[in-house]
Amino acid sequence: MAIAILLATCARPAAPFEPAAVTPRTELEVRRGDFSGRMVLTGELRAVRxxxxxxxxxxxxxxxxxxxxxxxxxxxxxxxxxxxDASTIAGTLEERRLAVLTAGEEFTRQEAQNTLDLESRGFALEQRRTALAKAEIEADVPAELMSRRDWEDRRLAVERARVEFDKARDELEAARRATQADLNVRSIALANAKRLLAQAQESLASxxxxxxxxxxxxxxxxxxxxxxxxxxxxxxxxxxxxxxxDLQAMEAEAALFDVDDGAIAVGARARCTLDAYPDRSVAGTVTTIAPIAQEAARNSLRRSFRVTVALASTDPVRMRPGMSVKIEVVTVDLRSVLLAPRVAIDPAGHPPRARLVGGRLVAVELGPCSNQECVVASGLGEGEKLSSFAGGVR
Missing domain, CATH: 2.40.50.100 (RNA polymerase II/Efflux pump adaptor protein, barrel-sandwich hybrid domain)
Known part of the structure; x- marks a missing residue:
């Protein structure tokens, strides 16, 4: 029975072949309108202050x-x-306390040494003063009471005593200056040690x-x-x-890769959309573009310019520093220009060509293009009908 059914099925005449219906190409039209080019950057929010x-x-x-x-x-x-951690600073604190004690001892020792030295030189000066006074008294004896040689010897002794006195006085003055200088050095060292100690104590407290x-x-x-x-x-x-x-004033910061240098400019309008709230957007303006491209990361070959976008408004409840944001920067903003659907344009031609209804190709001069449309500078007129290149370029 199964074999009979199979034979009956095979004996039926085959249905005639019908080719698949070809969808006619949609007619497209050159229109006049506004054109905006946009560049999308990825960045994050940060506080202005x-x-x-x-x-x-x-x-x-x-x-x-x-x-x-x-x-x-x-x-x-x-x-x-x-x-x-204060452990390192605590050790330094002890070192500086010891430095203060050492500097204080050096100052005291220098002060005592100076006192001893000045007293010694002062005593020597008084001895020279006494010797000079004695020589002057002996020289005041009238010459008639002694031999001329003795009288001259006494006069010479006065001169010698005066020279010794002047020398002792000069040495005392020099010693005073020298000891004061040494004491000043020790005093400065002590003051510096105290300052460093106070700094360490303040550091420990802070x-x-x-x-x-x-x-x-x-x-x-x-x-x-x-x-x-x-x-x-x-x-x-x-x-x-x-x-x-300060959550009351936020801005967006993004990176513009060096291959896109010149694509945007300061003053360009932007639209910022938080990834956490894709249904909410905030208008913005590009305020700064770094003049020098920097590495995106350490030892990275990629370099980018830092871009700052000022926001028209801030929502302190939803916006937080560090939140990722998509920034659409307006690169081109043209009003009332001729626009042709991109599917009807062959931009790779030399020159670029547009496909009219019927298949004829015409040369055109293009301006900027988006994913859907191209600005037509010349070669087409408003209202002209075009057809898509979807079937191939002839």
């Missing part, structure tokens, strides 16, 4: 972070936000840093690790470790 929390000056070059407030948490004014005002904590990027600061990192005086941003 922020309170920076920096590592204070302390004794030594660097010290480790012992505790750090979590990134993104809110803090009150005066709350502890960072603590620096290693627990508090928030200057209430706000949101943002941990800063480590300058050479390619990540944010974290507990255990070695930091140095003057380094910015934390920031408290």
């Amino acid at each position: 922020a309170e920076e929390i920096i590592v204070p000056r302390f004794a030594g070059w660097g010290a480790q972070i012992r505790w750090l407030a979590a990134d993104g948490v809110g803090v009150a004014a005066g709350a502890r936000v960072i603590e620096i 290693l627990s840093i508090t928030a200057p005002r209430a706000g949101l904590i943002l941990v800063a990027d480590h300058p050479w690790e390619g990540r944010k600061f974290q507990v255990g990192d070695t930091t140095f005086p003057g380094a910015t470790v934390l920031r408290i941003p």
Whole structure:
């Protein structure tokens, strides 16, 4: 029975072949309208203003972070936000205390030595003064009472005593100046040691840093690790470790790769859309473009220009620094120009060509193009009918 059915089926006449229906090409039209070219950049939000929390000056070059407030948490004014390990500084503090004691002892020793030296030279001066006075008394004896030789010897003794006295006086003055200079050196050394000790004491007291005002904590990027600061990192005086941003004024920051240099300009309009809220957009304006391209990452071959976009408005509730944002920058803005569908244009030709209804190709001069349309500078008129190149270029 099954064989009979199979034979009956095979014996039926085959249906005639019908080719698939060919969809006619859609007729397209040159129209007049506005044209806007856009470049899409990827960036993130950042605060226009922020309170920076920096590592204070302390004794030594660097010290480790012992505790750090979590990134993104809110803090009150005066709350502890960072603590620096004080072990290294404590050791330095003891060294500087010892330096102060040593400098003080040196100053005292120099002062005593100066006193002894000046007293010795003062005593020598008094001896020379007494000797001069004695010589002058002996020289005052009338010449008639002694031989002329004795009288001349006494006169010569006066001159010698006066020279010795002047010499002792000059030596005393020189010693006073020298000892004062030595004492000044010791005094400066002592003052410097005390200053360094006070600096170390202040550093030790300032290693627990508090928030200057209430706000949101943002941990800063480590300058050479390619990540944010974290507990255990070695930091140095003057380094910015934390920031408290002002959420009332935000801006967008993006990277323009060097291959696109010149594609956008300062003053260009932009539309910023947060990835977290794709249904909400904010108008913006390109305010700065860095003059020098920098590496996107350490040892990277890619380089980019830093672009800043000022936002027309800020939403402190939804917007947070670091949120990713898509930035559409207007690169071309033309009004009332001829626009032709891109599918009817062969831009690779020399010159570019447009395909009219019927298949004829005409040379055209093109302006900028988008994914859908091209600006036609010449070669076509408003209302002309075109056909798509989807079937191939003849």
